[in-house]
Amino acid sequence: MxxxxxxxxxxxxxxxxxxxxxxxxxxxxxxxxxxxxxxxxxxxxxxxxxxxxxxxxxxxxxxxxxxxxxxxxxxxxxxxxxxxxxxxxxxxxxxxxxxxxxxxxxxxxxxxxxxxxxxxxHNPYITSVLKGVGAASVGLLLAVTLQIGHKQMQHTLDLILVIVTVTMVSFLHFQLLTVLITVGPIAIYLYRPHPARPLEDDKHVVDKKAAD
Amino acid sequence: MHSTSWNLCGVFSLLSILAVGGGTAILPEMHKLTVDEHAWLTDDQFRDIYSLGQIAPGPNMLMVVVIGYHVDGYLGAAIAFFSFFLPACLLTFVTARVWDYFRASPWRLSVQRGLAPMVIGLMTGGVISIARTAIINPTTVVLAALVFCALYFGKKINPALLILAGGILGLFCLR
Structure with a gap:
């Protein structure tokens, strides 16, 4: 305890x-x-x-x-x-x-x-509007992700964890469950409680799910 | 319930529990399950339905209702809605009530700190997943870049206005 x-x-x-x-x-x-x-x-x-x-x-x-x-x-x-x-x-x-x-x-x-x-x-007017919204969404999602990422990234270790996760999800096409149960525990372990370097309580909880 | 209903229920309950990083983080898995595995949607339909979620108010992930409707009518819409929200909401309801026990643990900060970069990675995966269906020609590249710059470098622009502008531009430039 x-x-x-x-x-x-x-x-x-x-x-x-x-x-x-x-x-x-x-x-x-x-x-x-x-x-x-x-x-x-x-x-x-x-x-x-x-x-x-x-x-x-x-x-x-x-x-x-x-x-x-x-x-x-x-x-x-x-x-x-x-x-x-x-x-x-x-x-x-x-x-x-x-x-x-x-x-x-x-x-x-x-x-x-x-x-x-x-x-x-099949209506070209409707699909063209949705294509435009889809492309705009990519810009929106990217901006939100980078804004959050910018606030969260403090160490090289963070960047490595981001790259490993993206590679597993987007390029090696691992199942999300596999990524969560491998990267998740390893990441938590790497930031395990340590008396010499206490972690700071995140006073400004960043809206990590801002793009929902 | 017939087998399609059970499949819808299975897919969206799974996504509900896996949504540790929120809605964007499960987009690659949702695409994999609904387009590649069950072939309920084409790439274009996935993009279009995601765009519908962007236009409607509230969370974009309400798009699951449209996927459900597309697969199995109103019954499918209802199954997708409840399968997607019930598991995560119940888990939240129960955990929030016992949260005080976790507050004392030094591991609480480790979880917060360690999962943050993973969530950023998962969200980036979500962006890539939508980009693969939505970035189809030079015009869409320019449009995405303009929206990105406006939000990332601009000052407090309501994203809804840019989404609207994207739709209008699409009507004239992407037909």
Whole structure:
């Protein structure tokens, strides 16, 4: 067991004033608005603005604590964050409402677009627009990835891990599961706890899933 | 449920659990499973459906609904949606409640620090995967480069506007 004193996770007021104050329909509507207005990816920025700045349901530290959990686990930040925040505010029902709130508008719109596309996928006007959006997306994804990478890369070791991962995924076509269970544990081991060189707590949790 | 439904369920549940680096990180695996292995989509359709996800609000990965619809209609859309979100959401729900136990461990920072470069690598793989289907001629190279420069060197431009501009340019230059 660790000797380190546990850093207390900022607690939401589960049984306190906030838990009683936030009505379920307000949770649903808040996440519905976020889900319906967050264009261009990067839902986390929209979440932060709404939950921390506008609604004041959590402070910056609580938001980053929840984001850290979302980052560490599989899944999209937008949905993981909704589940965590909804649960902290009003338990399982809150989590379910927040999840459906954030996914419903996008799901409805993308499904309508998908149906239109299915009926017109030979229409040159529609495919040319999608080709343009696809090419623009490559530029967007590359910019987001490099911006995050730039903040995260501190050592040659980081760069080596990036190159090994890309090579395995994109050029040797390893299964993602294989990459995760080989590179993952090795990377964690290379950054194992060491008394001589303590790792710094990442105070500015970078949105590693920004391009979801 | 027939076999296609089970295949959809299997593919998207697997992707849900593997999405450690988020949506972009699973694009190569999603392409491999839906285009190469099950042949549900062509390369062009994969790119088009990804683009639909970019146009819609919310996470781009809601595109899984369109893949599901493409394979098996409304039932397929529902199966893809729940298979893709339920496993990861349940895992998050349970883990978030016991997270305090991990907070004390010195390994928590090792995980955070060690997985970061792997996630960057996985995301780069995702960019390459979309680029292989979307970069089809010199015009698309120029378009991608313009968007990249605007976002990387420009100041706080809303990416949605650039996506929109890409669509409009595509309409005139990529027909």
């Amino acid at each position: 660790s000797e380190t004193q546990p850093v207390p996770l900022p607690k939401f007021k589960r049984d306190g004033e906030i838990a009683q104050r936030v009505p379920l329909h307000e949770i649903f509507l808040t996440f519905l608005v976020i889900g319906g207005t967050s264009f261009g990816g990067g839902v986390v920025a929209y979440l932060r603005n709404s939950l921390v700045a506008v609604k004041g349901w959590m402070d910056e530290e609580e938001f980053l604590a929840a984001l850290e959990i979302s980052q560490a686990l599989p899944g999209l930040n937008a949905t993981n964050m909704s589940v965590i925040v909804g649960d902290r505010l009003r338990g399982p029902i809150g989590a379910i409402l927040a999840f459906f709130g954030v996914t419903l508008p996008g799901t409805a719109i993308v499904l309508i677009l998908g149906i239109v596309y299915a009926q017109n996928h």
